Structures are given as structure tokens and as C-alpha cells.
Amino acid sequence: MPIEFTYERPDVNARKIINGEDQDVVQLEPMKHTFAWDYYNTGNANHWLPTEIGMQKDVEQWKSPTALTEDERHAFETVLGFFTTADSIAANNIVMAFYNHITSPECRLYLLRQAYEEAIHTHAYQYMVESLGLDSGRIFNMYREHEQIYDKASFIVTFNEGIFDKDFQTGDFESDQKFLENLCVAALVLEGIFFYSAFAVILALQQQNKMVGSAEQIQYIMRDESNHLNFGIDMINTIKEEQPELWTEDFQQRIINIIHEAVDIESNFAANAFPKGFMGMNAAGFRQYVEYIADRRLSRIGLPVQFNVNNPFPWMSEAIDLSKEKNFFETRVTEYQVGGTLDW
């Protein structure tokens, strides 16, 4: 788009998440959606790299014939099979679909940081696979070979196809609703539901002092993911304020139906991937946990809860809170926050 020579400044109040009349997406300041700037700064302060976490203990346990049961190995590999491609799918959504249509420069700025974090997560899984000497071809192809992982990946990919289309544009009622629906799927379903049974498996292992290096990485990933989820929710709620006409009764019901479908897919994944249950968590427990977090996602965007169940894995909340507090810089040599140690 050519730049126009003008003395006129864009009106920051006209700035919107999508369809901003002020379409100048390269002027970061003055900002309107300051929440995005806060997430950007939080992301930078949380910066971490997988290779700084030792995998020695995990490698020893993986090689030992007695440290892990067959079920534990199977569960670990299965959740890796989901993880290894899920963050690449998330990155594709951000870079190739959402970024294009978002007209808030500050939201675009955070999306760049988020995209980089998705890359770091994919790197973390690659690092686990490589350190443990797993068959990378098998693990990375599991989203095509393993039926329940395929169901999750294909739900997201198929759903978002529409806004990947090069002819897709926001600006009319139907397209704007479609965009908002896609945002709900990416933030609430992919970032907010589909990772959570797999997180539970890794944190259950961690509680038994198993695969602790991998688990530590998962905790950093969960900390990043909770920011991605919260940012997505803030964007959804801001679009609701900026374009309230989109939030019809029909549309709300569409989102509720999607959440029900996602809960079924995720519960089905846990039930079939771990048919004997896992470390005290059985299929009913997984379903209840997925229902519990789904209700929390719904209420954050002002929709009625659907399941009304208690958290059957209260230790998961503790682990998530712990990972939020975890101060990477207290335990690491590399201090990104300080930086500037280069000698010229």
C-alpha cells in the first residue's frame, strides 16, 4: 500500500482490532489497546530457551529399563505426538491468518512475540525428541497417524481454512463474525482446551519425579500459553465492545456449540490415548477436567457455563500457578533482562 503525503494524524480513537478506519498499521504510538503492550512486555520478561534446561535426568530415566513403566513411555510419546505439531499450527494461524486482518499495531506487535514463542515451543519438543533419541519421523507424523491427535489437529486446521483464503476480507457482518469465530477457536479451543490433557500427563509424571527436565519446559510453555489465551480473550472482548452487533444470540450459541464439540474431541483423545487411565486419572476424570476448563473459558468471554463441575485435578491449578511464578532468572545463568554483556 503506498504511503500518502499528509500532515493529518490518524485518530487513535478510530483504532480497532479489526476494520480500524485508521488503517495505518505501522504507527505503534499513540496506543489504544494497551493490554497488547502489557502482554508484549510480559512475554519479553518471561523469555526462555529450551536448551538451557538440562535433560540429563530425563535421558537416564528414558534409557533405564525400570525408571518408567510401558504406560508412562507410551503416554509421554503420545502427548509429544500432539505437541510437536500443535504449536506449528498455532503459529500458522497467527502469522498467515490473524495478523493479516488485525488493524491494531499494538496487537500486531504482540502477535509477533506470540509467534516467536510458538517457535520456541516447537523447538522445546524437538529438543526433547532429540535428547531422548526418539524416532522423530514417527513422533512428528503422529498428528496424521494417531486418530485422536488427527481429530484435534484437523478440527483446528479445517475450521480456520476460511480465513486463510487469500480472498477473505473482514468488513461485512458475515466475514467479521467468521473472523471472530475463528479467533474463539484459536484462543479458546486450541490454546485453551486442546493442550490441557497433555499438560496433565506431563505434570502427573513430574509429581512422581519423572521426566522433570521435560516437565520444566512444559511449565514454561504453560506460562506462555496462559498469556496467549488471555490475550486472545482480551481481543475477543474488545471486538465485542467495538462491534457489538456481531455478538448475536445465534453467534453466542455457535460458540457454545463449538466448545461442546471441542470438549468431546479432547475427552475422546484422553479416553482413547490412555485407555487404562494414567497415574490415577481415568477417562471420566479427564472429561471432567476438560469440562471444568471449558466452563472457565466460556465465562471469560461472557457466555454461560455449560457443565458446572468441580476441578477433579486441583493439583493442576497449583502447577499452573507455580509455573506463573517461576522466576527463570533466579535459576539461569543467561539473563536476558540484563543483556548487554557483549564486548566489542
Ligand code: FE
Ligand atoms: Fe500459544
